[in-house]
Amino acid sequence: MLHVLLCGGTGEGKGQSWGLASAVAKDANTTFMAHHVINGVVGGAGLIQAVADRDGHALIVDTEYARVLRAGRRQANLSQTLRDLWDGATVATSRAKEPVQVDEPRVSVMGHITPEEFRASMSATERDGGSYNRLLILPVTQVCWLSEREHMPAHLIPEAGEAMARAVRFATRAGLVTLADDAYDTADVIRRDLLTKARESDGLKPFAARCNEQVRRVAALFALFDLRSQITTADLEAAAALVTYAMESVEEITGDTHSPSTLRKRQPLSLAEKVRARIQMHGGRATSSQILPFVGATAAEVKALPGIVVTVERSGKTGRPATLFTLRGDDFGNPERQPGSADRDQNRGTSRYAELEPASAEREENRATVVRLDAYRPAPIPAPAPVKWTPAPVQALADNPFRALL
Secondary structure, X not given: OOEEEEEOOOOOOHHHHHHHHHHHHHHXXXXXXXXXXXXXXXXXHHHHHHHHHOOOXXXXXXXXXXXXXXXXXXXXXXXXXXXXXXXXXXXXXXOOOOOOEEOOXXXXXXXXXXXXXXXXXXXXXXXXXXXHHHEEEEEOOOOOOOOOOOOOOXXXXXXXXXXXXXXXHHHHHHOOOXXXXXXXXXXXXXXXXXHHHHHHXXXXXXXXXXXXHHHHHHHHHXXXXXXXXXXXXXXXXXXXXXXXXHHHHHHHHHOOOOOHHHHHOOOOOOHHHHHHHHHHHOOOXXXXXXXXXXXXXXXXXXXXXXXXXXXXXXXXXXXXXXXXXXEOOOOOOOOOOOOOHHHHHHHOOOOOOHHHOOOOHHHHXXXXXXXXXXXXXXXXXXXXXXXXXXXXXXXXXXXXXXXXHO
């Protein structure tokens, strides 16, 4: 059971990432995704009732998790209920008529929040009460633009759904997931390192008190997806890397200036980097409408950038010419002058369209080419053949009294 909080700015991809994950989950287990998903949290008693209506197994999805954090400050029972659900402890309502109780609940949480909302919703009571250290806070940011012409291959979601379905079927029969014999030493080292890191940062202590439990739960998921009931050293190391990344991200989100990771915060892109990225995204040449609205600059500012070539093309004898932006040469960061540029500079000003003359043959030869992403994708690995299930031998009638019930 994981309580995951995706933290990122508006439009950074929180909803898109959850959309892909939910599509895989629906393909793997349609019944659970149709009947065991709770959309939004309204209060402690209402949440317990919703979990009880789903037989104690549920997934809570709240795309406005800031409301949950704010409500937790007004309703103490809501925060306590969420903590108990993470612990797998019994939850119950306190109303006299028709009380509701859920024993051994199995509930996961998927929440979305922005960094500003997270910082504004934090309170000392929640930090000290243990609500935050049960959240696995993961940052979401958009690192590059993908062209609308590229589509995800249709076979990926069904293949991932089948792999998840196999893992779910295996997990229902696996029972208890334990550490492998050679993983205990690694588990001790990871626990010591993570807790030491948490104690060294005052701002990190409220979020990392349960980092070891988070590692065990993530490692158990890795093992189950590999159809194993034992956690290996590799599972622990991979899970520890994810939890460590989440801890470092919390330091950046909360603004802990004493943390070295704050110094590595991603710097905003410059105007030149934004323009070059847009041109590359459109295959090496882009129009004004494909660049200007997305970089927040005027045409004159873009034209003044080094390494950017401006040309004009007409699609016919009539109509307004289209202004195209391309990159000068193959070196995107080198503003060296190309052959023929001196002559153009000499003649600039003689005609209102002199600076917009068509690209030369050399620039046409060096124009970037479009490469489909499928060329870099490995061939899909076929799913392993299902293992034939052999039923256990049936006992004799005298030894098995339950046969009489049939």
